[in-house]
Amino acid sequence: MMTPSKSEIKLIRSLAKRKNREENGLFVVEGEKLVQEAIESGWDIVAVFTTDEIGEDLMSRITLLSSPSPALAVVRIPKPTSFTSPDLNILSLALDSVKDPGNLGTIVRLSEWFGINTIYCSDNCVDVYNPKVVQSTMGAIFRTKVVYTDLTKLIDELQGKLPVYGTFMNGNNIYNESLPKGALVVMGSESEGISPDIESLIDKRLAIPSFSISEKCSESLNVAIATAVICSEFKRSSV
Structure with a gap:
């Protein structure tokens, strides 16, 4: 040294x-x-x-x-490996325009916790090697594959092969849904949600309902928190 x-x-x-x-x-x-x-x-x-x-x-x-x-x-930085489509038998994540370093780092960390091996990011997501992202992963970055790709092409290739879920404010209550073991879940940006081009390709719309009794409750959840809830519910359904 x-x-x-x-x-x-x-x-x-x-x-x-x-x-x-x-x-x-x-x-x-x-x-x-x-x-x-x-x-x-x-x-x-x-x-x-x-x-x-x-x-x-x-x-x-x-x-x-x-x-x-x-x-x-x-x-x-490892050299990019050859692109592989999501495993049809497990849960995978796709992040659309997630810009906040802390959110991406937390999502990488919780993905490892829930056994998600690969995260697909749109090209305009924050860089996973951003210092704040690396710090927020708490080491999970070294064991979780993060792939930057064109999400519209990825989802288009999965049509009829793997159900594609997206999270929306007006989606179906996730707690009333029968969720499969294998799926691709798309999470949108903190400010704008899922982009229209990708929204048009989503098979099933999900929402996390609010149970607050306060009139001043937040309008939505932080994307990392929402991702944790979604992943937990998918995993609970497959146990």
Whole structure:
């Protein structure tokens, strides 16, 4: 382990931006637990820095978070594997225009919890290697496959093969539905929901009803919370 040079510091700092991550094929992992999980999961570690080795002042210069962690690693982004369609016998997720890093990171984390191996993201979703996304996954990023693709083409290819569900404010009450073991569930963006092009391809519309007695109840759920409820109900139905 060596002290990073000026050029290395510049490179690490540049990885805060998606363009630079894609050009260099690198991203940053921060925190002792996450760095250890990256190593144990067999990811290609380019460099590791700790405050014990380089000091807190230098660590504060290379961190991409609001405050430095005791450990930081530069990790190589895996080369994209050949595209595979969703397994017809298990639950898969598709995210349409999810822009908030914390939401995507939480969805990756809960997907691992519910045994969802692959998440399909529209190309305009936030980058899964965004520092805040990586942090929010709590290590699940190293064990969950995230694929960026054209969701309209993906769903079109699944017509007649796998039921495609979408979440809407005016959908059918999920607690009254008989849910299959295998399905693709589309979750929309935080502000606009599922885009019209994708909505037209949805087989079945679902909604999570509100049970609030307050007149000032929120109009909708955070997309990560909604995803957790949806996944839990699908899994409960298949037990």
